[in-house]
Amino acid sequence: MNVRRDDLSERNKNAWSRLYRSTPRLVWGSRPVGFLEPFLAEELAAGRKFPRVLDAAGGEGRNLSVLARLANELTLCDASASALEKIPTDLAAKVRRVQCDLDKTPFQNGEFDFILLCDVVETLPEPLPALRELHRILAPGGTLICNIPGPEDEVAGVEMTELGPNRYLYHSEFFYQFLEKQEAIKLLESAGFVVGRNKLMHWEEEAHPEFRGTVHQHTSRVFLVQKPPAAKPR
Numbered sequence: 001m002n003v004r005r006d007d008l009s010e011r012n013k014n015a016w017s018r019l020y021r022s023t024p025r026l027v028w029g030s031r032p033v034g035f036l037e038p039f040l041a042e043e044l045a046a047g048r049k050f051p052r053v054l055d056a057a058g059g060e061g062r063n064l065s066v067l068a069r070l071a072n073e074l075t076l077c078d079a080s081a082s083a084l085e086k087i088p089t090d091l092a093a094k095v096r097r098v099q100c101d102l103d104k105t106p107f108q109n110g111e112f113d114f115i116l117l118c119d120v121v122e123t124l125p126e127p128l129p130a131l132r133e134l135h136r137i138l139a140p141g142g143t144l145i146c147n148i149p150g151p152e153d154e155v156a157g158v159e160m161t162e163l164g165p166n167r168y169l170y171h172s173e174f175f176y177q178f179l180e181k182q183e184a185i186k187l188l189e190s191a192g193f194v195v196g197r198n199k200l201m202h203w204e205e206e207a208h209p210e211f212r213g214t215v216h217q218h219t220s221r222v223f224l225v226q227k228p229p230a231a232k233p234r
């Protein structure tokens with residue numbers, strides 16, 4: 001299939017927005033993604049708090065209940081206004097909602113201490129500008145958690161049309177790519193992050209209305225990365 005790279009990002013964002021509008025149901029369901037609580041078990045058990053937390057491209061907010069346990073102040077951003085409108089009322093009351101593109105957000109340098117980027121990197125035709133922007137808005141010493149699936153993900157290539165090496169469209173609409181561990185590390189380091197703990201996680205997902213009709217499995221590497229602390233003035 002011949003799709004110009006410049007068109008992909010806009011097409012892709014429009015496809016997600018259409019998906020959110022296509023059903024009154026929550027596309028991603030109301031349970032947090034299966035890797036989040038196990039990956040953050042230590043932080044949650046210790047009652048660790050981060051002052052300012054961002055759910056980046058957080059969709060309909062399925063992960064907010066976990067993030068609320070870690071955060072004093074919670075913000076969710078997404079390119080899709082339709083996603084933001086679908087955040088359930090009880091969660092919406094706890095979160096500042098911002099519609100923006102991850103490549104160019106309205107946030108200040110260092111505005112957040114902790115950022116979650118869940119199920120997003122693999123859907124971005126050009127993930128590096130978004131990761132650089134998240135690095136900009138993360139405070140020095142701050143933490144970003146993201147998952148980056150590789151070819152071992154059970155959905156990789158399934159019902160997908162190949163656009164080029166390791167680049168696909170799912171159902172002719174939604175962009176996906178699957179990175180090997182070393183490619184994922186290189187991407188994160190290129191954006192300025194220091195890669196810390198990382199783990200291959202496995203979980204089950206319920207069916208997603210209008211997107212994936214059956215219960216399915218995912219395997220994806222989850223990364224905890226940090227923005228290096230600012231150097232102390234001499």
Ligand SMILES: C[S@@+](CC[C@H](N)C(=O)[O-])C[C@H]1O[C@@H](n2cnc3c(N)ncnc32)[C@H](O)[C@@H]1O
Pocket residue numbers: 012013016017028033056057058059060061062063077078079080083100101102103117118119120123124
């Ligand atoms: C697979 S969904 C994941 C949603 C959410 N993080 C979750 O785990 O439920 C990908 C999300 O990325 C958003 N998105 C895609 N491209 C974006 C961009 N360039 N800037 C901001 N959000 C974007 C879509 O609107 C969609 O909500």
